[in-house]
Amino acid sequence: MQMGDTSAHRSAEGQSDAALISDVRAGDLVAYGLLCERHVSAARVLARHLVAGGRRGGDPDANADAVEDAVAETFTRILGALRRGGGPQAGFRPYLLISLRRTVGERPRGKRRRPSAKAYGPYDAGEAPNGNAAKDAHNGRDAR
16 A cells, blocks of 8 residues: 555555554554544543543633644644554554543643732831851751
């Protein structure tokens, strides 16, 4: 089979994941497309759950971009692993879902709000150290 020969791959749709994985390692990107088509729905379901942090309700489209980004990044990482000779041997879906958990876990969870300096109130200058901080710390006394 040559890369891009889709007529030869129409019969590949009945192949097992292990056979398709072997084809991908041999450079067959159409086989990887078939793997993706088989498992993308399961990946999206898990990604929606992980991106939402396990919460129910809310706007289902609010994190749609984050879900698609996580799924695409996971599939890209797995393709790279397969090209290097790593990745799954037979069980593509379990490997995909574990990889997706890791991908989502590594991604920042949106923009985190940082409190402004005003939230802490005015700066408390406190007392100035007496200049003998190291000696006082050594003797177990307060440095002030």
